[in-house]
Amino acid sequence: MDEILIYKYLTRQTSQEEERALLAWLEASSENKQLFFDIEAIWKLKSDFAVKSQSLGLYNSLVNMNERIDKVEADNNVAxxxxxxxxxxxxxxxxxxxxxxxxxxxxxxxxxxxxxxxxxxxxxxxxxxxxxxxxxxxxxxxxxxxxxxxxxxxxxxxxxxxxxxxxxxxxxxxxxxxxxxxxxxxxxxxxxxxxxxxxxxxxxxxxxxxxxxxxxxxxxxxxxxxxxxxxxxxxxxxxxxxxxxxxxxxxxTLWRFHLVSLQNASITEIINSIEQAYKVQILIDSSDLKAHKYNFYYKDCNSLNDALEKLFYLTGKRAKIIH
CATH class of the missing domain: 2.60.120.1440 (Jelly Rolls)
Incomplete structure (x- = not known):
């Protein structure tokens, strides 16, 4: 399962077909559930999605599964x-x-x-x-x-x-x-x-x-x-x-898990963070994004393309590497 699909789910951008695929992937193994929980847990640190207001039955089933995962994992320590x-x-x-x-x-x-x-x-x-x-x-x-x-x-x-x-x-x-x-x-x-x-x-x-x-x-x-x-x-x-x-x-303190989490950040702050992490220069048309604030996370141990794909799904803008 591509982490991009999980990211799209967390930002409420998945279609019904993608949600079915995600649900099937979660049920496939406990390792899949743990990977999903790892990403979801970090996202929940700074994001509050009103999932209970959703009426879609499949969506609610996925949320209930997440809650069961949360309950099991809550009994374990962070290590x-x-x-x-x-x-x-x-x-x-x-x-x-x-x-x-x-x-x-x-x-x-x-x-x-x-x-x-x-x-x-x-x-x-x-x-x-x-x-x-x-x-x-x-x-x-x-x-x-x-x-x-x-x-x-x-x-x-x-x-x-x-x-x-x-x-x-x-x-x-x-x-x-x-x-x-x-x-x-x-x-x-x-x-x-x-x-x-x-x-x-x-x-x-x-x-x-x-x-x-x-x-x-x-x-x-x-x-x-x-x-x-x-x-x-x-x-x-x-x-x-x-x-x-x-x-x-x-x-x-998320650096110990190779995670970078930006809360209520501008597009400029996000771009600067990615550029510093990967030591590159990025070009993006952000003229109509400057008034927006975003919750954004990425793993600096993953590829640059992974971070840019997450940025695309969040903003709808494609970024280019110029150096």
Whole structure:
């Protein structure tokens, strides 16, 4: 099944024949249902379709099926929800790493009495690497990000060091606080989901909280601010500045699933996003679209043509690649 048909369904552009085809495809296997749910779940983060007002019997049957899928998948955690795709990405990363020799796991001893240190680095461009820690906490590393921890990780504190961009899903353990340390700041939690981005060259840092609560600290461990879900903190050690913003944390952290979600975006913002993701220049006749706002998503691990096809079904305009 082409994802374009799913996208057309989510944007209410399918014909009755296409809806029948989609329904048959969903009933064919559980894997098809999961793929549909993956796409639908992301769309539902920022889109609200009034499907209950539809009178078409087949359409309602499809909606009821979606609700059953939602109920089953809601019992699974987010890690299981995306397990199939993550395994593909993980094995792909391992194979590429063996071939080019850029992905490595290092154990070393600083001295005869020092603990072992484990270091994971993602050097593959435009990729995300998943790492599972000893306590079951999961970390997604962006390109050029590194996480390191010692074999004393499960001691008094669960302490990790980070360079670059990472997303954390921390297992709750009140007796062992989880601390993310960078060269500029620290983030301390008990169990939660959050993203951290450290810019060591400019002594800047950022944290985004998806759920739970975190304590943002300076590098000396002194508390600066406590974040609540949906908040972003921007910190500059040089300027001694701190900025807290209310954001859509779900959309902001979708990068770990290779998903780009744009909410209430102009055609210019959408084009700019696609151009940056694929490093191209795009030409489109948008003169009559400038007053419109769109909800748009695409997977940056898919082809450029896939993103442009979704754009066509949303706007009715064909875009051309000029560079």
């Amino acid at each position: 299981k929800h995306f397990a199939r795709k993550k395994m593909i990405y993980w094995w792909g990363s391992i194979a590429a790493a063996i071939f080019i020799g850029v992905l490595f796991l290092t154990n070393y001893v600083i001295s005869s009495h020092a603990p072992f240190m484990y270091s994971y680095t993602n050097l593959l461009p435009d990729s995300v690497k998943q790492v599972t820690l000893k306590d079951g906490s999961v970390v997604w590393l962006g390109t050029n990000a590194t996480i390191a921890y010692s074999d004393e990780y499960m001691g008094k504190e669960r302490h990790v060091k980070l360079k670059g961009l990472a997303f954390f899903e921390v297992e709750k353990d009140s007796s062992h606080p989880f601390i993310v340390e960078t060269e500029t700041f620290r983030v301390k939690v008990l169990g939660t989901s959050f993203a951290v981005n450290s810019d060591n060259n400019n002594h800047k840092g950022e944290a985004v909280l998806l759920k739970g609560s975190v304590q943002f600290e300076n590098k000396a461990g002194e508390n600066i601010v406590k974040l609540h879900p949906g908040q972003q903190v921007l910190y500059s050690e040089k300027l001694k500045s701190l900025e807290i913003n209310e954001i859509d944390a779900k959309t902001y």
